[in-house]
Amino acid sequence: MWDYSEKVLDHFHHPRNVGTIENPDGVGEVGALACGDALKLMFKLGPDGRIADVKFQTFGCASAIASSSALTEMIKGMTLEEAAKVTNADIAKYLDGLPEQKMHCSVMGMEALEAAIANYKTGDTTVRELKDDPLVCTCFNVHESEIVEAIRINKLTTVEQVTNYTKAGGACGKCKGAIQAILDRELGRPAADSPAAKASSAPASFADLSPAKKVLAVEKALEKLVRPALAVDGGDVELVDVQGGRVQIRFLGHCAHCMAAHLTQDGLVQAKLREELGAPDLVVETVQ
């Protein structure tokens, strides 16, 4: 049982502004059925340029419903400039706080509002400008800019906090190294890699890449060259870890029980990765 505030329970039991608006001026949609929570937010502006009406629909837990409801109450009557300044921290404060593991519900509210305002301004329905914004968490579809924003607004310092606020890293955990790298950069910590990683213009050698970039490079190569080959036999592979020049993988599907998996490991996965990444000393190991 979560330690929800009276306000959270009130907004959960009596959500304000539920529904849709005909011909809204802005619509923002974030989350997905597969991810366990989603929010559709829409607003209509009055003649004075202020938010005259706002409605929401939420698929999610009690705190997701409460965060959405609270957000609609907060922004009603605001100009878009004022509304654009509302952060997830403001939503959580309005609700007298949320459990740490539920902070991502307030972030979902902030992101839906951003998306709705962007939709009003550009007519675009995409949530964010995704160019130069790498996808960090493939499980929950979280981009780097969302993680950076959550870190800055909420002064986050650990990967666990980033997961609580954005869900990134909360499922398979593959991207935790990448999240740590973002945190290190945001907090001005000396990253293990430094100059080479930042010089992304020139193709750096694999050994010089930051841990996060190594993970991304290996993952890309697996997707491009290895998974299609394994899929033919009903198999798959997941990346477990990259430590220096050692890549740890886990075979899935038919490969998981295949007696010849070690041959696939050396002959296919290792060979392809060495070739694609230009790393002749790279070693692939299977875990589990």
Added chain:
Amino acid sequence: MSELHYLDNNATTMPAPEVVDAMMPFFRDRWGNASSMYEFGGSVRRDVEDARAKVAAFLGCEPREVVFTSCGSESDNHAIFGTVEALGPGATVITTKVEHPAVIQPCKALEQRGVRVVWLPVHNDGTLDMDAYKAALAMPGPKLVTMMWANNETGVLFPIPECAALAKAAGAVFHTDATQAVGKIDGVDMAKVPADMLSFSGHKIHAPKGIGVLFVRRGTPVRPFLLGGHQESGRRAGTENVPYIVGLGKACEMAAVEVRDGTLSRIAALRDRLQAGLLRIPDTVVNGNLEARLPNTLNVSFPYIEGEAMLYHLGDAGVCASSGSACTSGSLEPSHVLRAMDAPFTSLHGSLRFSLSRYTNDADVDAVLDAMPGIVKTLRELSPYGH
């Protein structure tokens, strides 16, 4: 607060009044150490052994094959770590993807130490992939099989008598986590099922929390888990938890009667009425095989809405149940059991588990059937997917 309708018996059960009564003298008056040489303490030894005999009669084994532990998780840890240690570093562990964390985590810990672990898949209805199991048993070297008898989330049963026989034929040590099966099905009989070890927990069968059992068939290679005393024939050190052992003996005595006196079919009839009523709500699906299933368990999904929100509304109606949704687990991922069954993602986040007991009555079922249609309607009206 409305009247309590407790439908979460796979999480824990109400201690039976008879069990509590049996325990009380060992808190108030007869609190001596069972290993003492004087009558005040030593006499409770007879009560401990009397309880052991009741547990043994219930399980169809010899009293000396019953090891009292602190909980089902301890029993599982003991069986898994103790056997792998006895079998040596070349051992392979065969388990399934839908086990309780008390089995999954020890297996993962062994995997990290380099022990080979085979994670058997299940079919879409939660039943075991027997071909994969047979293939795993054909692997060379010493092996430990550890698989649950009944799934805690779906109630789906694995064919443990058959699986244990296959393991025996392959020379593998066989352990089953029977925490959810004991007291809920007839046939947990170690005289007939060739399992080497079996775990269960008192608080799932109306004894209190804090007492468990590991059945260890004579001759099974398993190392002691807790060192430091002669108790439990040297298998598990620690001064005997006399009141709880006595309480568990009483609970087993009651369960032994209950698995044969028609109580289980009465529980199944209530469960089936609950199931039929909930299936009248549009789009509702039952998770897991309908036949090979515990009589007391119902796992249903209501697509387009989320489990935690349903539980909070049910709580307002006095109904206690649980969910496999991510938001109730404290993690961000929904139930590993439903995912292993490849349940559609519309089902994953909106699953509820209702689990009944001998104390469940028609009023409890009615409370759910009265509340649930309105809850689903309210949340679907809130949901962007719930037209």
